[in-house]
Amino acid sequence: MPGTVLTITSGKGGVGKTTATANIAAALAQLGKKVVCVDADIGLRNLDLILGLENRIVYDLVDVVEGRCRLRQAMIRDKRLPNLFLIPAAQTRDKTAISPTDMVHLCDDLRQEFDWILIDSPAGIERGFRNAIAPADQVAVVTNPEVSAVRDADRIIGLIEAEEKGPARLLINRLNPAMVRQGDMLAVEDVLDLLAIDLLGVVPEDDAVVVNANRGTPVALDEKSRAGQAFRNVARRLLGENVPLLPLEDESGLLQRLSRLFGRGD
Amino acid sequence: MAAEKPKIEIKGVRDGLLITVGDRGDWPAAQDALLETILARSEFFRGARLALDVGPRPLKAAPLGRLRDRLADLGVTLWAVLSESPKTQETARTLGLEIHLARPRPGRVVRPVDTRPRGEEALLVHRTLRSGMRVEFAGHVVVLGNVHAGAEVVAAGDIIVWGHLRGVAHAGAQGNAAAVVCALDLSPTQLRIAEYIATAPPRQGPPVPEMAAVRDGQVVAEPWTPKLK
Numbered sequence: 328m329p330g331t332v333l334t335i336t337s338g339k340g341g342v343g344k345t346t347a348t349a350n351i352a353a354a355l356a357q358l359g360k361k362v363v364c365v366d367a368d369i370g371l372r373n374l375d376l377i378l379g380l381e382n383r384i385v386y387d388l389v390d391v392v393e394g395r396c397r398l399r400q401a402m403i404r405d406k407r408l409p410n411l412f413l414i415p416a417a418q419t420r421d422k423t424a425i426s427p428t429d430m431v432h433l434c435d436d437l438r439q440e441f442d443w444i445l446i447d448s449p450a451g452i453e454r455g456f457r458n459a460i461a462p463a464d465q466v467a468v469v470t471n472p473e474v475s476a477v478r479d480a481d482r483i484i485g486l487i488e489a490e491e492k493g494p495a496r497l498l499i500n501r502l503n504p505a506m507v508r509q510g511d512m513l514a515v516e517d518v519l520d521l522l523a524i525d526l527l528g529v530v531p532e533d534d535a536v537v538v539n540a541n542r543g544t545p546v547a548l549d550e551k552s553r554a555g556q557a558f559r560n561v562a563r564r565l566l567g568e569n570v571p572l573l574p575l576e577d578e579s580g581l582l583q584r585l586s587r588l589f590g591r592g593d
Numbered sequence: 594m595a596a597e598k599p600k601i602e603i604k605g606v607r608d609g610l611l612i613t614v615g616d617r618g619d620w621p622a623a624q625d626a627l628l629e630t631i632l633a634r635s636e637f638f639r640g641a642r643l644a645l646d647v648g649p650r651p652l653k654a655a656p657l658g659r660l661r662d663r664l665a666d667l668g669v670t671l672w673a674v675l676s677e678s679p680k681t682q683e684t685a686r687t688l689g690l691e692i693h694l695a696r697p698r699p700g701r702v703v704r705p706v707d708t709r710p711r712g713e714e715a716l717l718v719h720r721t722l723r724s725g726m727r728v729e730f731a732g733h734v735v736v737l738g739n740v741h742a743g744a745e746v747v748a749a750g751d752i753i754v755w756g757h758l759r760g761v762a763h764a765g766a767q768g769n770a771a772a773v774v775c776a777l778d779l780s781p782t783q784l785r786i787a788e789y790i791a792t793a794p795p796r797q798g799p800p801v802p803e804m805a806a807v808r809d810g811q812v813v814a815e816p817w818t819p820k821l822k
């Protein structure tokens with residue numbers, strides 16, 4: 328069976344697309360799937376850093392597209408997970424070096440060999456976004472639970488629908504339960520009410536994300552981290568399992584509300 | 594003086610001709626420019642039914658009545674005056690003129706039989722309008738979905754939203770203050786009916802269907818409930 332292309336995108340930058348791509352990929356690989364991450368955020372390379380693979384880059388996405396190397400030569404195998412690969416972005420080239428058609432052809436090749444192809448997309452409404460969305464079978468939109476990020480996410484969800492790549496699913500990242508309780512942050516149900524799309528997962532704010540990223544080990548491989556657990560749950564949902572939302576804190580009311588919300592998404 | 598001359602635009606519409614008088618210059622100058630245009634092509638205009646768009650100009654009954662008589666002398670029937678000014682709209686109504694293009698001239702209305710009620714043009718938008726999207730239509734707009742914050746609906750007629758209305762809605766955008774905005778959840782960022790502007794106060798409790806309309810010069814929201822007979 329040919330693999331599935333999942334594009335991870337957002338309206339606003341810095342909400343956690345790269346973090347999500349690396350960690351969902353690692354979690355899928357840990358579950359035994361053959362996974363490749365494609366860094367389509369050309370010029371803003373950092374997926375390799377989170378995976379700790381930056382010193383192994385020889386060829387990149389643009390080299391593949393322009394025929395300077397074979398696809399296989401540009402794939403870097405992960406140190407820990409033998410069925411996880413990365414095709415890095417070119418840091419020096421601008422986004423017009425690749426077209427949406429190039430991405431479609433590339434992914435058609437990758438589908439033959441991989442179960443999952445995860446594309447880390449640039450933010451916003453630029454050329455790079457079209458490249459990342461063109462080959463997608465599924466789209467995940469990452470947002471933080473704040474008004475401006477949600478507004479930008481809404482705009483992107485509209486564009487995804489316009490490209491007939493919808494319905495996109497939502498990944499809410501950096502939720503801080505204490506702030507939600509104080510009314511200083513949008514709650515999960517507020518965000519879902521504003522965006523009216525299905526939920527793929529909720530990842531809490533967690534220092535372990537930054538610590539692990541600096542070490543080049545995705546937090547999804549950290550058994551103790553709550554964010555890591557959330558990413559592992561997302562991976563299982565992608566595989567079709569019905570995994571309830573992570574209890575964000577020991578407050579039974581909130582917990583029940585969340586699990587009810589998630590049930591609705593399926 | 595020449596710089597003060599307003600622009601005259603002529604368009605064919607379903608009900609005859611529509612002449613738009615530009616905003617520049619005072620009313621006498623505008624009227625002169627208008628009559629000059631008609632005189633220059635008097636054969637073309639003879640027998641025409643004319644709707645006149647005077648823009649934001651507030652006009653009293655005397656000058657408007659005088660213009661109608663001058664036009665009649667030239668064989669032109671003035672049947673409608675369009676304006677964003679409530680004053681001008683009131684004047685036009687007093688003179689028995691229409692203030693809206695969509696409605697046919699009174700007297701020409703053929704009362705439809707009950708089995709075939711007359712409809713008006715509407716655009717059905719069967720989707721959620723997300724941030725950055727805009728729908729504009731010269732009739733009514735019906736949205737089966739939400740209008741999210743950052744989205745905008747502009748209609749010459751009414752706006753009906755079967756969902757949340759959280760963006761900007763402008764009904765009666767060509768000056769019809771009788772237009773209404775209805776939604777299952779009426780929480781717009783901004784709501785406009787003709788030239789009246791309102792913002793929704795934060796709502797307490799769960800949403801109920803509401804209808805916004807202009808009453809005594811103010812936009813008010815009232816429960817939108819079926820009036821069953």
Ligand SMILES: Nc1ncnc2c1ncn2[C@@H]1O[C@H](COP(=O)(O)OP(=O)(O)O)[C@@H](O)[C@H]1O
Nearest residue numbers: 340341342343344345346501531532533536537
């Ligand atoms: N759940 C989280 N908890 C804490 N920090 C996070 C979390 N997710 C992302 N971050 C941090 O936020 C920053 C931006 O994340 P990144 O994945 O690079 O965003 P993007 O790719 O959307 O620009 C990074 O420093 C990352 O470590």
Ligand SMILES: [Mg+2]
Nearest residue numbers: 344345368373
């Ligand atoms: Mg990134």
